[in-house]
Amino acid sequence: MSTQPLIGISGCLTGSAVRFDGGHKRAGFAMDELAEWVTFKPVCPEMAIGLPVPRPALRLTQLSEGEIRMRFSHEPHEDVTQKMADFSDAYLPSVSKLSGFIVCAKSPSCGMERVRLYDEKGNRGHKEGTGLFTAALLAKYPWLPVEEDGRLHDPVLRENFVERVFALHQLNTLRASGLTRGALIDFHSRYKLQLLAHHQAGYREIGPFVATLHEWEDLDAFFVAYREKLMAILKQPASRKNNTNVLMHIQGYFREQLNARQRGELREVILNYGEGRLPILAPLTLLKHYLAEYPDRYLLTQNYFNPYPDDLGLRIAVN
Ligand code: SF4
Numbered sequence: 001m002s003t004q005p006l007i008g009i010s011g012c013l014t015g016s017a018v019r020f021d022g023g024h025k026r027a028g029f030a031m032d033e034l035a036e037w038v039t040f041k042p043v044c045p046e047m048a049i050g051l052p053v054p055r056p057a058l059r060l061t062q063l064s065e066g067e068i069r070m071r072f073s074h075e076p077h078e079d080v081t082q083k084m085a086d087f088s089d090a091y092l093p094s095v096s097k098l099s100g101f102i103v104c105a106k107s108p109s110c111g112m113e114r115v116r117l118y119d120e121k122g123n124r125g126h127k128e129g130t131g132l133f134t135a136a137l138l139a140k141y142p143w144l145p146v147e148e149d150g151r152l153h154d155p156v157l158r159e160n161f162v163e164r165v166f167a168l169h170q171l172n173t174l175r176a177s178g179l180t181r182g183a184l185i186d187f188h189s190r191y192k193l194q195l196l197a198h199h200q201a202g203y204r205e206i207g208p209f210v211a212t213l214h215e216w217e218d219l220d221a222f223f224v225a226y227r228e229k230l231m232a233i234l235k236q237p238a239s240r241k242n243n244t245n246v247l248m249h250i251q252g253y254f255r256e257q258l259n260a261r262q263r264g265e266l267r268e269v270i271l272n273y274g275e276g277r278l279p280i281l282a283p284l285t286l287l288k289h290y291l292a293e294y295p296d297r298y299l300l301t302q303n304y305f306n307p308y309p310d311d312l313g314l315r316i317a318v319n
Contacts, residue, residue, distance in 0.1 A: 005099035005169035010110040011044035018044040022054040027149040045109045045133040049083040060108045060129045062117045088136035100165035105148040109133045143231040159314040166308040179219040193304035202233035244274035257294040
């Protein structure tokens with residue numbers, strides 16, 4: 001397996017001129033920042049069903065009984081719904097190793113949400129559709145991190161997407177290297193603090209589930225269920241409150257080694273973060289410093305400290 005996460009991407013976001021109008025929609029974050037850390041697998045579903053560049057625009061039409069079809073906006077409004085469904089059915093099984101997907105917003109093929117719907121007479125309706133290819137992608141791989149290019153401008157959504165991509169990549173790598181009970185327990189143990197930062201109730205639920213591992217004869221079936229639970233927890237963005245709890249918890253590990261002044265300083269930095277006066281990078285840097293000084297076997301395993309490459313600079317921007 002590649003050592004870099006493999007990420008699907010709408011072809012036009014890579015800068016390829018595959019759009020209906022002969023243009024592209026190059027996504028700066030993906031191509032200029034993320035590209036160093038991941039391997040992209042581009043696809044243009046509309047070209048894949050044999051459409052040329054340029055081509056008439058497509059749109060989603062909602063029939064009176066609710067069914068959604070993809071048709072050309074110009075006469076004779078040829079319907080390509082079945083072609084797109086056939087392509088999705090053929091293509092999606094070949095990308096089961098992906099760790100994420102970045103799709104192009106608003107497109108009737110690739111948009112993830114709020115794609116414009118039209119009625120049968122061609123009147124503009126609400127923006128509440130999903131592109132047909134992306135709808136099939138989401139249905140086949142509900143645990144897969146999928147984001148739109150536009151939403152990745154939001155620092156919280158961007159950080160959450162990248163974090164999930166690297167988590168799924170580690171899960172995929174774990175499966176590819178051969179599942180054992182020990183490896184699965186180790187994996188879960190490494191994610192404990194990270195899960196706690198995302199969703200306390202989810203963290204409390206997944207622990208007892210992992211404790212049933214010895215009852216599962218089929219480790220791959222366990223993996224599939226575990227992946228769904230873990231990815232659902234990570235999809236909840238880590239809140240400042242939860243992060244503060246986790247940082248306070250980590251602080252406790254240095255109770256013996258730090259003097260009263262150092263403990264007070266550390267507590268102050270964590271509280272200042274909790275109240276929004278400092279970014280999370282401040283307490284994390286201090287804790288990493290103490291961890292290097294006073295190594296703790298459990299803390300050193302925790303993915304929480306490095307959920308993705310530091311050089312992406314994502315923790316500077318969030319929280
Ligand atoms: S949005 Fe999707 S279908 Fe449209 S040009 Fe981009 S990759 Fe192709």
